[in-house]
Amino acid sequence: MLQTRALTKEFRGFRAVSDVGLSVAEGTVHALVGPNGAGKTTLFNLLTGFLAPTSGQILFRGEDITGRQPEQIAHLGIARSFQITSLFDQMSAVDHVELALASPTGLGYRFWRSSTQMRQFRDRAMDLLGQVGLADRSGAAAGSLAYGQKRALELALALALDPQLLLLDEPTAGMGLEDVDRTIALVKQVAEGRTVVFVDHNMHVVGSLADTVTVLQSGQVLAEGSYDQVRNDERVITAYLGQAG
Numbered sequence: 001m002l003q004t005r006a007l008t009k010e011f012r013g014f015r016a017v018s019d020v021g022l023s024v025a026e027g028t029v030h031a032l033v034g035p036n037g038a039g040k041t042t043l044f045n046l047l048t049g050f051l052a053p054t055s056g057q058i059l060f061r062g063e064d065i066t067g068r069q070p071e072q073i074a075h076l077g078i079a080r081s082f083q084i085t086s087l088f089d090q091m092s093a094v095d096h097v098e099l100a101l102a103s104p105t106g107l108g109y110r111f112w113r114s115s116t117q118m119r120q121f122r123d124r125a126m127d128l129l130g131q132v133g134l135a136d137r138s139g140a141a142a143g144s145l146a147y148g149q150k151r152a153l154e155l156a157l158a159l160a161l162d163p164q165l166l167l168l169d170e171p172t173a174g175m176g177l178e179d180v181d182r183t184i185a186l187v188k189q190v191a192e193g194r195t196v197v198f199v200d201h202n203m204h205v206v207g208s209l210a211d212t213v214t215v216l217q218s219g220q221v222l223a224e225g226s227y228d229q230v231r232n233d234e235r236v237i238t239a240y241l242g243q244a245g
């Protein structure tokens with residue numbers, strides 16, 4: 001479904017992503033892991049068009065999408081949820097989802113849109129909030145939501161695009177145990193019928209969710225395989241021990 005060929009990103013001569021050949025199979029959950037500074041976020045930004053590669057190619061369902069803008073990539077059915085919150089504090093949860101649902105139609109960008117026009121999205125918005133466990137918080141201002149609930153709302157916004165490929169940047173970052181387990185269950189649920197690529201530092205999350213794990217180090221692919229394969233890989237152990245030391 002998603003493939004990169006010799007994908008490289010340099011920042012003033014420094015190779016943050018170097019010659020990466022990633023292959024994500026349709027219908028799988030694929031984790032990107034690696035020590036700090038390994039290039040995970042940069043790779044994510046390349047895949048979603050937020051950064052342009054220095055060289056190499058990105059293919060989505062065999063089509064070359066290298067150099068496309070983020071909104072063009074989103075239109076292809078690739079959605080991303082952000083690690084850093086991008087919510088409007090004063091706006092309610094359900095209004096956020098309605099706006100996201102309206103965006104593909106162009107309505108979302110018109111702030112003078114009528115409430116009647118937006119009403120058509122209400123049922124679907126409530127449905128999405130229910131999926132992420134926020135049905136009873138639909139009217140709450142985003143700013144008043146607990147951290148885990150904000151992350152759940154961000155996931156609902158990504159799901160509003162009904163993406164074929166969902167990219168999640170550290171979905172459990174900063175969460176307590178309970179929220180982590182709830183998020184694992186949630187990602188499993190939304191992965192039904194979709195392909196998911198995610199970055200996470202939490203190995204419990206990676207082991208619970210990922211069909212395939214790609215380990216990056218210094219911008220390059222160090223190892224790839226099932227969670228059990230990579231966690232027993234000597235090179236991976238050394239890379240992580242190096243970081244701890």
Ligand SMILES: Nc1ncnc2c1ncn2[C@@H]1O[C@H](COP(=O)(O)OP(=O)(O)OP(=O)(O)O)[C@@H](O)[C@H]1O
Pocket residue numbers: 011014015016034035036037038039040041042043
């Ligand atoms: N805009 C930039 N300009 C210069 N260097 C950058 C830029 N973005 C990232 N880098 C460098 O590229 C390398 C990879 O960074 P990246 O954020 O992709 O790693 P990461 O694996 O996501 O790390 P972390 O787990 O800490 O989030 C780092 O050495 C970083 O300092």
